[in-house]
Amino acid sequence: MKKYGISFIGAGKVAGALSRAFSDLGHRIISIVSRREENCHELVESLNSTWSSDPFFSDSTDIIVIAVPDDTIREVSNKLRCPEKTIVAHTAGSIGIDVFPSELKHTGVLYPLQTFSTGRKITFRNLPFFIEASDRNSETVLVELVDSLEAKAHFAEASSRRLLHIAAVFACNFTNHMLAASKIIAMEAGEEFSTLEPLVRETILKAFENGPVKSQTGPAVRSDIGTIEKHIELLSFSPELQQIYKEVTSSIMDLYKKKSI
Amino acid sequence: MKKYGISFIGAGKVAGALSRAFSDLGHRIISIVSRREENCHELVESLNSTWSSDPFFSDSTDIIVIAVPDDTIREVSNKLRCPEKTIVAHTAGSIGIDVFPSELKHTGVLYPLQTFSTGRKITFRNLPFFIEASDRNSETVLVELVDSLEAKAHFAEASSRRLLHIAAVFACNFTNHMLAASKIIAMEAGEEFSTLEPLVRETILKAFENGPVKSQTGPAVRSDIGTIEKHIELLSFSPELQQIYKEVTSSIMDLYKKKSI
Numbered sequence: 160m161k162k163y164g165i166s167f168i169g170a171g172k173v174a175g176a177l178s179r180a181f182s183d184l185g186h187r188i189i190s191i192v193s194r195r196e197e198n199c200h201e202l203v204e205s206l207n208s209t210w211s212s213d214p215f216f217s218d219s220t221d222i223i224v225i226a227v228p229d230d231t232i233r234e235v236s237n238k239l240r241c242p243e244k245t246i247v248a249h250t251a252g253s254i255g256i257d258v259f260p261s262e263l264k265h266t267g268v269l270y271p272l273q274t275f276s277t278g279r280k281i282t283f284r285n286l287p288f289f290i291e292a293s294d295r296n297s298e299t300v301l302v303e304l305v306d307s308l309e310a311k312a313h314f315a316e317a318s319s320r321r322l323l324h325i326a327a328v329f330a331c332n333f334t335n336h337m338l339a340a341s342k343i344i345a346m347e348a349g350e351e352f353s354t355l356e357p358l359v360r361e362t363i364l365k366a367f368e369n370g371p372v373k374s375q376t377g378p379a380v381r382s383d384i385g386t387i388e389k390h391i392e393l394l395s396f397s398p399e400l401q402q403i404y405k406e407v408t409s410s411i412m413d414l415y416k417k418k419s420i
Numbered sequence: 421m422k423k424y425g426i427s428f429i430g431a432g433k434v435a436g437a438l439s440r441a442f443s444d445l446g447h448r449i450i451s452i453v454s455r456r457e458e459n460c461h462e463l464v465e466s467l468n469s470t471w472s473s474d475p476f477f478s479d480s481t482d483i484i485v486i487a488v489p490d491d492t493i494r495e496v497s498n499k500l501r502c503p504e505k506t507i508v509a510h511t512a513g514s515i516g517i518d519v520f521p522s523e524l525k526h527t528g529v530l531y532p533l534q535t536f537s538t539g540r541k542i543t544f545r546n547l548p549f550f551i552e553a554s555d556r557n558s559e560t561v562l563v564e565l566v567d568s569l570e571a572k573a574h575f576a577e578a579s580s581r582r583l584l585h586i587a588a589v590f591a592c593n594f595t596n597h598m599l600a601a602s603k604i605i606a607m608e609a610g611e612e613f614s615t616l617e618p619l620v621r622e623t624i625l626k627a628f629e630n631g632p633v634k635s636q637t638g639p640a641v642r643s644d645i646g647t648i649e650k651h652i653e654l655l656s657f658s659p660e661l662q663q664i665y666k667e668v669t670s671s672i673m674d675l676y677k678k679k680s681i
Contacts, residue, residue: 333598345583352631354574365537367614414597
């Protein structure tokens with residue numbers, strides 16, 4: 160396995176998880192560029208790396224990974240200075256390769272289809288990374304990086320990746336919000352959220368084995384209006400939960416009405 | 421382990437899963453009562469049981485499990501005839517023990533917190549069952565039944581159980597709907613739904629380890645209006661998906677606005 164010199168712009172959740180994983184595999188983390196040292200002191204120490212507020216990169220950096228909020232990628236890449244041979248890649252699902260200024264000759268996207276939180280160790284094994292690159296050599300290097308994590312390199316154009324990012328919002332953020340609502344209601348019932356874990360596990364298993372559309376159960380898909388009305392009444396302790404119950408129920412009913420036509 | 425004679429009214433998904441599990445453990449399935457034999461012929465055969473359309477139960481039935489749609493439980497229990505000693509229990513989360521006519525002296529609820537689909541074998545080990553009973557003896561027998569499955573007996577009054585049933589709708593049906601939407605969008609992007617599996621697995625793990633409210637990530641929780649607007653535009657191929665995206669996004673924003681006050 161070829162070892163690379165990798166630098167990061169950004170010291171948030173994605174940069175933290177990726178830099179630790181690359182470092183564990185023997186890649187060298189040359190520098191972490193971020194506004195303030197306090198925010199990444201621990202990370203920099205643990206990686207035996209250096210911190211800088213200046214996005215200047217010397218010859219030892221083969222790849223610069225930009226992991227900053229989507230709307231600052233353009234600004235950051237306009238400011239950075241690096242050798243011409245350096246590959247500059249960002250990690251955003253929603254942003255294309257066209258965000259980079261034309262002065263950068265080797266650019267790419269390295270989008271991990273995962274949710275990152277501070278302090279959680281992510282298993283990169285078999286995780287899909289969506290890759291795009293400006294040239295064959297950059298693509299090869301990005302694929303090698305992904306391979307070194309035992310992750311899976313996928314290729315997608317910006318238009319597909321953007322849609323996939325929305326699919327991920329539904330699968331992750333929206334699913335998590337349903338669980339948050341579920342926990343609030345379970346607590347109102349005086350029950351532990353963990354009581355629901357076997358149900359959620361089977362829901363997910365079934366969705367991936369049989370497909371989620373075929374797997375649907377519950378009052379909405381069987382148009383059990385009596386139960387739905389009782390549920391809405393029982394949720395009167397929270398108008399917000401009532402509202403989201405109504406919206407998701409009507410969305411389920413719409414989907415299966417269509418299917419039965 | 422004490423072995424019981426158990427009969428079922430209903431031959432649907434819940435009755436199928438429970439009767440097979442009880443039979444596998446050595447309980448005897450005396451009879452399956454349902455309207456038409458065709459619908460349960462295979463089940464009855466495999467259980468070495470008998471079918472009847474008449475809800476009459478002889479002395480050999482210790483427990484009658486009513487697993488029919490919620491709104492027919494009352495009608496069904498008014499019609500059934502059984503010895504006075506027989507325990508009659510239904511499996512509905514939303515219905516109380518008061519659904520039973522006063523002529524039935526031993527009644528209960530045996531609500532498995534799980535999603536059942538035809539053809540899926542359910543692991544009952546550690547699955548929570550919510551139990552309610554009219555008397556101490558009935559409760560003991562229902563707990564023994566749950567114990568025989570290596571499942572977990574929980575006790576909840578009807579009011580808690582009703583709320584818990586709503587929590588289950590969010591955790592299972594609504595979560596599954598988010599996955600269904602996610603699959604539709606992934607297909608639109610030309611990607612396999614299975615690509616999202618590592619992301620969903622981590623989402624669920626994190627929600628149960630750290631709590632779902634703390635675990636939230638994505639454009640809505642960080643009020644990234646630019647990304648949200650781009651997503652809504654990209655979903656223009658489906659007004660239904662646009663609508664549910666807007667609703668869940670605004671529900672997430674509401675929840676975290678509250679939290680930050």
